[in-house]
Amino acid sequence: MAATLPVVAEDDAIAVLREATPFGEASPVVLSRIAALARPARYAAGERIYTAGDAADDIFIVASGRADHVFEPEVGAREPLKRVTRGGVFGWAGLLLGQTRRLATVTAVEPTEVLRIDTEALVALLESQPQEGGQVMARFAAMIRREFAVPELLAQVRRLSGPLTEEMSSLSLTMYRLSLWLKSPRPYLMLIGFALFLGIWYLAVEVWKLPRFREMPGLTTVVKEWFSPSPTYGLSLYTEEYYKHIVVSVWRVTQAFFLATVLGVTFGLLLGWSQRFREYVFPVFEMLRPIPILAWVPLAIVMFIATESAVIYLAFLASFYATALNTMLGVQSIDESYIRAASCLGASQKQVFRHVILPGALPFIFTGLQISIGVSWFSLVAAEMVSGQYGLGYVINTSYVMVRYPTIIIGMATLGLVGYTTSALVRLAGDYLMEWRVRELALAER
Amino acid sequence: MDMRPPPPATQTQGHLLIDDVVKVYDPEGAAVLAVDHCTLEIEPGEICMIVGPSGCGKTTLLNAVAGFHDITSGRILMDGEVLCSTDRPRSTPGPDRIVVFQNGALFPWKSNLENVIFGPVMQGKLGRREALDKGRAMMGDAGLSGVEHNYPGEVSSGMRRRVEIVRALMNDPKVLLLDEPYRALDSLTKSVMHEALLEIYYKNRVTIFFITHDLEEAIFLGHRVAIMTTRPCKPKKILTVDIPHPRDYSVLTSKRFRELIEETNDAVHEEALKAFQAGEKEG
Secondary structure (H helix, E strand, O other): OHHHOOOOOHHHHHHHHHHOHHHOOOOHHHHHHHHHHOEEEEEOOOOEEEOOOOEOOEEEEEEEOOEEEEEOHHHOOOOOEEEEOOOOEEOOHHHEOOOOEOOEEEEEOOOEEEEEEEHHHHHHHHHHOHHHHHHHHHHHHHHHHHOOOOOOOOOOEOOOOOOOOOOOOHHHHHHHHHHHHHHOOHHHHHHHHHHHHHHHHHHHHHHOOOHHHOOOOOHHHHHHHHOOOOOOOOOOOOOHHHHHHHHHHHHHHHHHHHHHHHHHHHHHHHHHHOHHHHHHHHHHHHHHOOOOHHHHHHHHHHHOOOHHHHHHHHHHHHHHHHHHHHHHHHHHHOOHHHHHHHHHOOOOHHHHHHHHHHHHHHHHHHHHHHHHHHHHHHHHHHHHHHOOOOOHHHHHHHHHHOOOHHHHHHHHHHHHHHHHHHHHHHHHHHHHHOHHHHHHHHHOOO | OOOOOOOOOOOOOOOEEEEEEEEEEOOOOOOEEEEEEEEEEEOOOOEEEEEOOOOOOHHHHHHHHHOOOOOOEEEEEEOOEEEEEOOOOOOOOOOOEEEEOOOOOOOOOOOHHHHHOHHHHHHOOOOHHHHHHHHHHHHHHOOOOOOOOOOHHHOOHHHHHHHHHHHHHOOOOOEEEEEOOOOOOOHHHHHHHHHHHHHHHHHHOOEEEEEEOOHHHHHHHOOEEEEEOOOOEOEEEEEEOOOOOOOOHHHHHOHHHHHHHHHHHHHHHHHHHHHHHHHHHHO
16 A cells, blocks of 8 residues: 555655754755755555664654654653654654664554655765754754653754864855855856956957047057066056055055044944934034045145145045945944843943944944945045156056056056955955854855 | 732742833824833743734833833832832833843844853953853753854844843843744744743743733743733733643643633734724724
8 A cells, every 4th residue: 555655756855854843944955955865765554664773874754644653761751652744753863972773663653655864964964064054953952852852861962073063263264155156157257257358448449440449558558568577658567666656555545544444433433323423513524525525636735735645635535434424324223122132231331332333333334444445546546646746646647648548557457456455455354353244144145 | 800910939039010001102292102001910930921913012011111111100110129100211221121122132243152141241240251151051051052152143043032031041130021032933943932931931930021912822831911902002801821830832732721712812803903903094
């Protein structure tokens, strides 16, 4: 009569697993991997599935039918007999610490279909997914204690081992993400994107010679000039001048960004924290903020006698607005219940600020800093074009005046590279300070 | 109506008296009456379940006890000490009455263990070392060993709730205020959580003020179940659950449990209907 039963289909396996307590919260990816390990089996009514004392090899999940699960007396279960139906899990003795033998005898009461999963294969799979694996094991333990009423002393599940179950360090996490990234199509799509961009530039200027790009330096001209030990227009990777411009610009941005971060975060925290302060200051702030940085140039030159500080001031100003505004939004975005919970737990105002407001606003603060470093470069170059003697903005402007077109492109490309590097550094600092967030996002596979 | 609490448990601390409390939102303007002359006494070590439809005003009551909201009149006493009254409308939040929030309020930027030790460390009651030891031990007792160094975002929602309850119990509170803590959980996890809560309760016997809209949950967990009327909120019917503690899941299939559900279902349904119709009118 067992033969008349339908065989458990692949998709059904996942549905059955989802009904089983241990796998109830597993992700679809993990579920389907577990389902791939499962082998369907059928037992006739009255057939013995296993006997206490047998080697504990497979775990069974009931898909249909019914089985009686009878513990050996020495297990000390509150209720020796347990009837297992769809979604029920038995044969888990192999997951317990130091157990290699079956603790119970199981007999099919009706024609019963089950999924069998090899214990060691399951453990290996769970170890490869340490976070979720740990949860599945914890749910196994809870189920064994609660549903099977096994005493806590016995119901100790094995600990998953493996490099990732231990406290994941930031470095190993970064390496893990890097290896995932390299396995994904993303880096290759990125390379194709670059190749397309450079290819179109090359074709448009040097092959098709489109009228609009008549005066444009071509890709090969620029690259030759950039990598030439004796550049036609005096600036390349081999000239000291080139690095001096970079250093000057980077140093200016660093000062402006540092100042904007210190003042902007402080100011933003105050704006978000104190309603009073916000009422005084925010309207003025909102009125000054939309004034384009370029409109400040004349005033900056008048205010600061030295050109250097005028340039830094302009780069600072734009950064400051972005940082302050985002910090304020960050403080306001914090869920009220965190603040309430902290005050319930006896934290003082100062402690709430240090342990709730500051870390809670951090994600927004770093969004602000990302924007801030970008606009800092933007206004720096604008300022360097107007005044100053060194810097990448100055290079671009003077090259234009002196008709050194390839050097303009070298300046622009360098700005792109240096700007990208600085914002990557800001992102890294954020990841370092917000490990909790990195881990959450990593779990969500984003 | 039987307003008498059941015979007191072994606890001596955590007596809560809500005495004729009224709460009016926006008294100058819309004047919404949220709580209307509500009186409720909770004995030390009792699990008192507050049942009512969403938006009936039961959370307002909890917020008044916790010290998040003012009351308009009446008073609330804990162990004979006035928390708030008409003259001093807002009580001061403190570690003797800890709230477990509806959506969970573990700090996502602190590891589970750091969350658990937050209270004693902030209050300066324990040094960091001692707090860490106590925290680890309490997490172990609650079946949470292994996730100490994980962030809350990395563990299941059921575990997060348990961590949050442990975080509260670290402070030896007199009253635990639970605001529909299991609302967002799937029913399977919920059933595991109920037993876990009882397991923790049997060890501590702390007074529990538990808000829910789930009648089965209320009868399964509570010594008494207060069914509240909807806006304004006050006890409509107080049910003493005569199923002896300790309870486990077999209670759910017992005859007495079904009878108690039947006894109270009408009252709850009536209020739900009222709330629904009121909502329709507003909409």
